[in-house]
Amino acid sequence: MDRQVWYIWSTRALFMALALVILGLQLLPLGLSDTGLPPPDWLLAFTLAWLYRQPVVMSIGMIVVVFLLADFLLQRPPGLWTALVLLITEWLRQRRVTLTEVNFLIEWGSIAGAVLALLLLERFVLWILVAPQTSLGLSLMHGLLTVAVYPIAVAVSHYVFRVRKVALSDAETA
Amino acid sequence: MARDRDEDSYARPVRRLLLTVLLLCLFSLTLIWRIDNPRMERLRAAITDSVVPNMEWAMAPVTGAARMADNFQSYTRLYEQNQELRRELQQMRAFREAAIQLEQENARLRDLARVQLDPELTYVTGVVLADSGSPFRRSLLLNVGARDGILNGWATMDGLGVVGRISGVADSTSRVVLLTDANSRIPVTIQPSGQQALLTGDNSQAPILEFIEDPEDVSPGDRVVTSGDGGVFPPDLLVGQVAVTRDGRIRARLAADYGRLNFLRVLRSHPGSTLLDTGDIIGPPWPLEPEAASESGPDPAPSERVQDLIEDAIGGDTSGEDTLGEGSDDSDAPIPVPAPRPRAEVTQ
Numbered sequence: 458m459d460r461q462v463w464y465i466w467s468t469r470a471l472f473m474a475l476a477l478v479i480l481g482l483q484l485l486p487l488g489l490s491d492t493g494l495p496p497p498d499w500l501l502a503f504t505l506a507w508l509y510r511q512p513v514v515m516s517i518g519m520i521v522v523v524f525l526l527a528d529f530l531l532q533r534p535p536g537l538w539t540a541l542v543l544l545i546t547e548w549l550r551q552r553r554v555t556l557t558e559v560n561f562l563i564e565w566g567s568i569a570g571a572v573l574a575l576l577l578l579e580r581f582v583l584w585i586l587v588a589p590q591t592s593l594g595l596s597l598m599h600g601l602l603t604v605a606v607y608p609i610a611v612a613v614s615h616y617v618f619r620v621r622k623v624a625l626s627d628a629e630t631a
Numbered sequence: 632m633a634r635d636r637d638e639d640s641y642a643r644p645v646r647r648l649l650l651t652v653l654l655l656c657l658f659s660l661t662l663i664w665r666i667d668n669p670r671m672e673r674l675r676a677a678i679t680d681s682v683v684p685n686m687e688w689a690m691a692p693v694t695g696a697a698r699m700a701d702n703f704q705s706y707t708r709l710y711e712q713n714q715e716l717r718r719e720l721q722q723m724r725a726f727r728e729a730a731i732q733l734e735q736e737n738a739r740l741r742d743l744a745r746v747q748l749d750p751e752l753t754y755v756t757g758v759v760l761a762d763s764g765s766p767f768r769r770s771l772l773l774n775v776g777a778r779d780g781i782l783n784g785w786a787t788m789d790g791l792g793v794v795g796r797i798s799g800v801a802d803s804t805s806r807v808v809l810l811t812d813a814n815s816r817i818p819v820t821i822q823p824s825g826q827q828a829l830l831t832g833d834n835s836q837a838p839i840l841e842f843i844e845d846p847e848d849v850s851p852g853d854r855v856v857t858s859g860d861g862g863v864f865p866p867d868l869l870v871g872q873v874a875v876t877r878d879g880r881i882r883a884r885l886a887a888d889y890g891r892l893n894f895l896r897v898l899r900s901h902p903g904s905t906l907l908d909t910g911d912i913i914g915p916p917w918p919l920e921p922e923a924a925s926e927s928g929p930d931p932a933p934s935e936r937v938q939d940l941i942e943d944a945i946g947g948d949t950s951g952e953d954t955l956g957e958g959s960d961d962s963d964a965p966i967p968v969p970a971p972r973p974r975a976e977v978t979q
Contacts, residue, residue: 486771517653526678531763543654591813
């Protein structure tokens with residue numbers, strides 16, 4: 458039991474560090490002149506990948522702290538993206554128990570649905586608030602790329618950070 | 632196992648409640664952002680101010696390494712570059728000769744016309760700390776802020792052309808919204824035809840020139856400079872050149888090297904003829920000699936406030952120099968401003 462607690466907290470610390478690194482890399486003043494494809498949202502991809510693997514680790518508080526910081530730093534409407542991510546992760550958490558034993562393709566599909574829902578919900582809320590928003594094509598591209606890099610995030614989590622799927626029996630106690 | 636289930640049975644409603652409260656808080660945060668935007672943006676600037684400079688020790692080496700790799704790629708074509716540079720140097724020598732002659736002539740003419748150069752076009756130099764981090768926003772974070780006397784709305788240039796406009800000042804950092812940002816609108820003049828246009832960013836490398844009266848008068852390669860309309864920017868700062876895309880849209884190719892923005896100059900602009908009081912509409916707020924203001928002005932309060940504003944704008948010289956040692960205050964600093972023709976005509 459003690460070892461389990463230690464594992465959870467060390468993995469949480471690892472995720473916080475990973476989030477800070479991703480945010481730092483995004484803030485680097487490098488790609489100012491390239492205006493091609495919008496880069497994928499690595500933070501979201503890693504969050505969803507870890508959520509599927511170790512749902513206990515990804516506590517609500519940590520998601521709120523990380524994404525709220527990202528909202529403030531990345532010039533997004535503060536709170537909105539965090540709230541939507543929280544909603545989607547809770548929804549995925551409930552669906553997860555039934556999806557644990559299925560193969561990767563179905564997991565990927567549900568992630569794609571989740572990301573698409575996130576983007577559309579964000580646009581919908583911004584539309585209601587009459588807030589300025591980016592073009593639909595660009596944000597769809599952003600979402601597509603995020604879904605496309607999801608397997609990479611999963612592979613990195615699996616082989617580098619050793620964040621593996623917990624078995625169904627563990628998931629029930631968790 | 633059974634105990635776990637027990638815990639679960641009352642942990643779940645608590646969790647649901649917590650989730651609902653959190654969601655409500657977050658959505659209301661968004662609502663507040665929408666309603667009271669300036670205050671929220673100040674909060675955002677304060678958060679960025681406290682987080683990003685702390686990350687700098689980690690970010691600086693990575694940025695440096697990436698830039699080095701970028702530069703290293705150019706070593707591969709060293710020979711051609713060398714040849715090219717020699718040719719350019721030859722041309723530049725000729726230009727320099729012409730420039731020196733012109734400068735002397737210019738100085739003589741200025742002396743004849745008793746032109747006063749605008750003393751307020753001095754600048755503070757800052758280092759780029761971070762970019763916006765988002766693919767849909769084009770902005771930069773500079774390491775100079777309110778403590779260096781930076782004010783919202785000031786123009787920012789690299790060595791050559793306008794880069795953007797200060798929008799959001801925290802204590803030690805400030806944000807520059809680039810001309811390429813989708814929210815950027817700058818009034819410009821196209822030389823030599825003198826047409827007015829609005830430079831509108833659209834998240835691409837070359838902003839669009841909108842509202843040109845006679846597009847036929849504008850040809851590719853024409854110079855685009857700021858017009859100074861509306862007091863947004865000082866006039867006659869170089870922005871770039873006109874380019875016409877294949878679909879016939881008129882865009883501006885920016886003179887500033889957006890690929891390698893490292894040091895930026897923030898121009899101290901005029902505070903402008905800001906109306907601080909309704910009474911200022913009638914009485915002239917400028918000439919601002921302190922004795923004249925105190926003698927003739929029946930109500931000295933507004934003019935004092937203007938004085939403070941100007942002192943704010945001019946003050947902070949020394950702190951600006953401290954940040955880099957590159958900020959210069961002598962008025963013959965090589966700010967790439969073309970000779971202020973309109974002003975010269977006025978004085979004549």
